Amino acid sequence: MPDTNETQELAISCFCGSCKHTFSVPKSSLPIPLHLCNCDISRRISGTLFTSYITVPADSGKPETTKCTQYHSSDILTRHFCSTCGTHMYLEYHHDGHFEAAAGTLQLDKTDGIVEYVDLMWVEDTKDGGASQFVGRVGDKELKRWAQGSGESKELPYDWKDPSATASSDNSPVRAHCHCNGVEFFVQRPSEKSKLARSGYADLIVPCMDPANEEKVKNKENEAWWLPNPERFLVGLCTCRSCRAALGFDVMSWAFIPKCDVTLDAEGKKPFIESPYWGKIKIYHSSEGVTRSFCGGCGAVVFWDGDEREGLIDVATALLDAPEGTRAESLLCWRTARVSFAEDAVNLGLLAGLETGMKAWAEKNEGRKCVSSGTLAGL
Known part of the structure; x- marks a missing residue:
């Protein structure tokens, strides 16, 4: 049995x-360095902007995976996610059989001091820099941005962009799909009918856990907060417990889109359906009145x-296949004034890095339609 004075149980x-x-x-190995992976596969298998994993020591025994679904995302490794709720759990590498666990599955109130985010890798897959421009520093560490693998590829500058990444000139719908293409749909551009949805304010706009906002969050006038400007849908980051638990990673990115603008064909003739859903979509009721869906x-x-x-x-942002890049700036407007449910974040260093980084990104891009002005709901 490991000496608990010398080891940390996770x-x-x-x-x-x-x-x-x-x-x-070993406690001597803490904090465990983690990489934020921005590669196409990581984004398409998760639906979020970046993923991170912790190596599971070989002497801890092979994790039980009988209740997981296996997905062979490449010749290098197999991914395991829960067949019931969809949480991404493990990477299993083929060359030596070692496992890595998704960092968001750690059962800790706080992970600062246990893990440490050190860099961003495979940034070139994003075309526009993706989330690497949202987090430049975690704690006192400046994060390097690697084109491909960490420490073994070209280091990229903050404002790197693939020269070929340009938005469509005809405002055509944006295709969205998972990695296996078992789920595919299209997001149409906003129109007058996009205003007809009804919803209280998202926590991204009005912090709903604050008792002082109990009435305000109801949005009685039904302000179309999901349309910060006539051409784009609102999008932001979430660190709530439920999203982290369902995803398996620390941060989720959601775009708020009216169902009338989600279609099963590019022409917009096949409307959104949910009884039942289409393709390989599976559902999980994470709480009363809430349905989460994932690709089976x-x-x-x-x-x-x-x-x-x-x-x-809410649509998982990283499934969008916008020609201009991961941030889909011709379709989405990024809310940078707040990370949703910041009070639930378990890695305060990463949270602070995102809060600071997104505001810095907004300042650098002030005046562009892909940046939320911060005037919604008077905030």
Whole structure:
């Protein structure tokens, strides 16, 4: 048995509790360095902007994966996600059989001091820099941006962009899909009918956990907050417990899109359906009135749907395949004044880095339509 004075026990779990594992690491190895991966595969299998994993020591035993779905995302490794709730749990490498666990599955109130985010890799896959421009520093560490693998590829500047990444000139719909293409849909451009949805304010706009906002959050006048300007849908980051547990990673990115603008074909003739959903979509009721959906083939998070909303749904941002890049700036407007449910974040260093980094990005891009002005709801 490991000496508890010299080791730190770490427990991991999916959202529903079907998939669990416990292992120990030497305290001398803390904090464990983590990379934020921006590669196409990571984004398409998760639905979020970047992923990160912790190596599971070989002497802790092989994790139990019978309640996981396996997905062979490449010749290098197999991914495992919970078959019930969709939480991404493990990477299993083919060359030596070692496992890595998704960092967001750690069962800790806070992970600062346990893990340390050190850099961003595979930034070139984003075309526009993606989330690497949202977080430049965590704690006292400046994060390097690597074109491909960490420390073994070209280091990229903050404002790197692929010269070929340009927005469509005809305002055509944007295709969205997971890695295995078991889920595919299209997001049409906003129109007058996009205003017809009804919803209270998202926590991204009005902090709903603050008792002082109890009435304001109801949005009685039904301000179309999901349309910060006539040409774009609102998008932001979330660090709530439920999103972290369902995803398996610390940060989720959601775009708020009326269901009338989500179609199954590019022409917009096949409307959004949910009874039942289409393709390989599976659902998990994470709480009363909330339905989360994910691809049963590769595990990608797809939608968050709440009964209290009428005609509005959260779409996993990283599934969008916009020609200009991961941030889909011709379709989305990024809310940078707040990270949603910041009070639930378990890594305060990463949270602070995102809060500071997104505001800096907004200042650098002030006046562009892809940046939220911060005037919604008087905030």
